[in-house]
Amino acid sequence: PRTQTYAQRAAKNPNAAARALLEVIERKKSNLCVSVDVTKRDEFLNIIDTVGPYVCLIKTHVDIIEDFDLSVIEYLKELSAKHDFLIFEDRKFADIGNTVALQYSGGVHKIASWSHITNAHPVPGPSIITGLASVGKPLGRGLLLLAEMSTKGSLATGAYTEEAVRMARAHRDFVFGFIAQRRMDGVGATDTDDVADEDFLILTPGVGLDSRGDAMGQQYRTPKEVVTESGCDVIIVGRGIYGKGGSVDVQAVQAQAERYRKEGWAAYLERIGQAP
């Protein structure tokens, strides 16, 4: 996968959500996912409408929106159709199967009904995948496991990361990739595992061009470090695009989105050995 094009990988991927993501990446020449971590619905929708043309994916934390109601989701879905991007609710599920199935399908947010992709911590073991798949698989959704984190002192390393990859390998009908900092092809595989045509997508947060971190343990790397050197597939950028939040300076946000899109795409072309 490291040296194949997104289009080549789309053609072979058995997971519908992964295929859809790879196809939109190729169509828009964008491996940029913007993480829209703001607390007011108007600002949330305004940023998404502004960055929409430049992204393959919008990542949300809907539970931080203060004035949330389901009309926010209706607008979000309209913007997804208007600008041609997928939606990823970064819910980081972490409970027993029965509870995560309820959290995924119900509550105020009804995540499964609108989010093409969501994610989970592997800490409870394989039952978390079974629980989420019972809701998401019939809807054609896809799941990412958090195999690593971008934060200083993260405990998701070594044997934990390897176990996460083994869990995913055993559930490739629903799990199509990882939140991680590097490629995971063949990680933790034994001699009997068939990993030859394994293609897990790697979506990577902790990306910034102007800063190496924040005051709360976040660590940033550049698109080149993430995509060219570590072989990741999608760069996830939040504050690097819209700063501290507040009022949205449309032109500045647009310029940052195009800047990160360009950097991410150039890093990919370099990785697959094509000159930009």
Ligand code: UP6
């Ligand atoms: N995120 C990380 N690191 C991880 C997993 N997820 O930063 O290992 C998420 C955060 C945030 C976004 O929850 O929404 O990615 C990063 O935002 P930033 O670019 O503003 O730091």
